Amino acid sequence: MSVIKYPRSFSHIGITVPDIEKAVKFYEEVMGWYVIMPPSKVKKESDTAIGQMCIDVFGEDWEEFEISHMSTSDGIGIELFSFPNGKKEAPDFNPFNTGLFHFCVQDPDIEGLTKKIVQHGGKQRMPIREYYPNEKPYKMVYVEDPFGIVFEIYTHSYELTYSSGAYQE
Template structure:
């Protein structure tokens, strides 16, 4: 199994594209495009099935990470703002990105309207041979994500001990 993409609801597509490309370094695969409610195309029928009749349309953009994971950004025409993480909701909680420029990404997240949700943490502070760092961040629209300094496997696997 491979990861293909993640879909994220945003409140302002232009601001979202700027944040995800300039703060996080993702590449644009398809610029902002409008999707309307219609039944004539496969995409139109799929959107009605997913969002229901009367969804009023949305803008979409497709971005990609350096290792090929897609990010679909959705800006719904009819939506409610949310500013707090709802931990009572079951489902996707966050996504995680890995970078070689840990502090630089944190600075850019702040610069482009995101937030740092906690102090940077080291998983193994007692072991200088394991400098693995992480931090929870937030995009300008309240989507929570984690940033790792090393790979998931390095961070958690006993083979790296």
């Protein structure tokens, strides 16, 4: 049997938020993401496909939660969850531990998007930086949404940013 080697595409990311209505509003108004499915309740019930899948994933210690599906302009899914009994404060930022560190979005108007995030209750975590100062216009910045979820903004694609050897002398 031969092994087929090819890169898999990215489908979606799931993000737990404290208030699903506020999160959908933020991501729709600030990030421009499309609402595919507005906030809906999912109940723990083993006689529906979604209920059984959620029991498989979350176990038995829950009764219901809210979920919404959004999409970026390039078809990447954003699955938002809000659990009534979960912690509602921002997660600890600790990139040194194993786990999801951040996700990244792309916008050529990095300054405008960063300003909009801050105006809507988010934070700018660092100055906007250039990967190749005075050579190429590739910029990046780390920000966080109003719920404390850290993400990054690039001005250019991942391939363009790193294909030139960003860290090589």
